[in-house]
Amino acid sequence: MAYQPFNLTGKVSLVTGGNRGIGLGMAEALAQSGSDIVIWGSNAERNLQAEGKLTSYGVRVLAQTVNVADEAQVVAAMAEAVIAMGRVDTVIANAGIGGGARSFSEMTTETWRRVMGVNMEGVFWTLREACKHIVERSKAGDPGGSLIGIASLAAIEGAARNEAYAATKGGVISMMKSIAVEHARYGVRANAILPGWIATDMTAGAQDNSAFAEKVIPRVPARRWGQPADFGGVAVYLASDASSYHSGDTFVIDGGYSIF
Numbered sequence: 530m531a532y533q534p535f536n537l538t539g540k541v542s543l544v545t546g547g548n549r550g551i552g553l554g555m556a557e558a559l560a561q562s563g564s565d566i567v568i569w570g571s572n573a574e575r576n577l578q579a580e581g582k583l584t585s586y587g588v589r590v591l592a593q594t595v596n597v598a599d600e601a602q603v604v605a606a607m608a609e610a611v612i613a614m615g616r617v618d619t620v621i622a623n624a625g626i627g628g629g630a631r632s633f634s635e636m637t638t639e640t641w642r643r644v645m646g647v648n649m650e651g652v653f654w655t656l657r658e659a660c661k662h663i664v665e666r667s668k669a670g671d672p673g674g675s676l677i678g679i680a681s682l683a684a685i686e687g688a689a690r691n692e693a694y695a696a697t698k699g700g701v702i703s704m705m706k707s708i709a710v711e712h713a714r715y716g717v718r719a720n721a722i723l724p725g726w727i728a729t730d731m732t733a734g735a736q737d738n739s740a741f742a743e744k745v746i747p748r749v750p751a752r753r754w755g756q757p758a759d760f761g762g763v764a765v766y767l768a769s770d771a772s773s774y775h776s777g778d779t780f781v782i783d784g785g786y787s788i789f
């Protein structure tokens with residue numbers, strides 16, 4: 530019999546911020562590997578477009594309009610997803626926003642709280658609700674699950690003028706390790722992914738900046754911007770049984786930028 534851990538048929542994967550960028554890149558690879566998909570996004574029109582694309586891979590797709598910075602919306606959406614899809618196996622807390630300042634001294638409390646609301650509280654509420662479902666399912670005799678937090682190189686490198694963003698991403702790494710230890714007994718693993726420079730709407734300004742193109746991208750050993758599709762492999766691996774003993778880790782996907 531062939532070794533086929535990357536066939537995700539029968540599994541359900543939920544990706545927050547799954548209607549574009551890195552989240553959609555991961556959702557597409559998961560769908561192409563047979564996983565049913567739930568995507569959350571705050572923009573209903575973009576959700577619809579992504580839903581159409583994902584459905585074309587022949588899997589069940591549920592697109593929910595959810596603001597992850599709103600606890601009640603997250604609680605309701607997770608419960609609805611479990612009912613609609615029957616279960617959730619993999620949850621990727623990917624929705625995130627940038628939020629820098631001209632300098633740390635000038636960073637406003639409004640910026641700090643806005644970034645914390647999506648990148649930290651949003652991840653907390655998403656994963657807490659996922660754990661409630663998975664622990665309950667596990668206690669009913671059906672264990673297992675994979676939780677993934679999307680952090681950033683900003684968590685481990687000094688991201689000047691981005692202290693709020695960096696703090697949330699460092700927080701994601703720490704949260705995943707705590708979740709990993711606490712939930713291993715339920716067959717759950719929890720890991721963080723740290724993207725490098727990826728060409729998405731979030732980095733549109735940097736992509737259009739000639740100084741950035743001259744000074745930063747040549748320092749990426751892979752000599753190019755990362756693409757959303759570059760996150761398909763790690764998403765499928767972490768959603769699959771191939772990673773059943775891999776937990777509490779950080780996956781740096783940056784074309785070698787951080788080690789050059």
Ligand code: NAI
Pocket residue numbers: 545546547548549550551552569570571572595596597598623624625626627647651679680681682723724725726727728729730731732
């Ligand atoms: P993006 O801006 O293209 O996509 C962000 C996604 O999150 C969108 O689907 C958006 O609708 C969703 N989102 C934002 N706020 C939301 C909210 N309140 N509720 C629900 N959904 C919300 O950005 P990208 O680049 O795809 O980023 C994805 C993740 O990767 C983020 O957590 C980001 O911090 C992280 N990241 C991105 C890097 C890059 O170079 N693009 C580098 C390092 C980390």
